[in-house]
Amino acid sequence: MKHIGAVQAIVTADVFDREPTAAELDAIELESPLILAEVDLLDAQIKAMDHPENEVDTRRIRRARNRMLDARRDLANRTAGASTAGGAA
Template identity: 75%
Template sequence: MKHIVTVQDAVTAFADFMEPTSAELDAIELESPVILAEVDLLDAQIKAMDRPANEVDARRIRRALNRVLAARRDLVNRTATTSLPGGAA
């Protein structure tokens, strides 16, 4: 007979090591405007797939794409002027 046992000890044994560090959380927070803009773009593209192409959907996608590009530009400009700890030079 085979015994069924839980693996909770093995799963929770590494819980402390699996948490994101504060540096990783800061990076996510810094990139969150880009992530949100990309989600909006994906939503607009998904909405446009359900029906025939029209001008309203094209305008919605174009505006969402412009928001993604602006968020990426802002992120690059913000990180270009900031020196990150542990970096060279």
């Protein structure tokens, strides 16, 4: 059986072997508060799955969900403000 593959490294290594651009790093930095809030919500949900439902877990999940929604709102407001900043008259 013959192995079929790229003979030249240039064919496969072009896109995946590069560093992130400054714009990509800026986008990650802009979204990092939302990402961290989503991770906190997921952690709270996972902790609540280990035992029967109780009030402490319910409050922990509710607070984490509110932080995630706040971060999502802040991100949406920042990106909306950035796209209209040279704005129409």
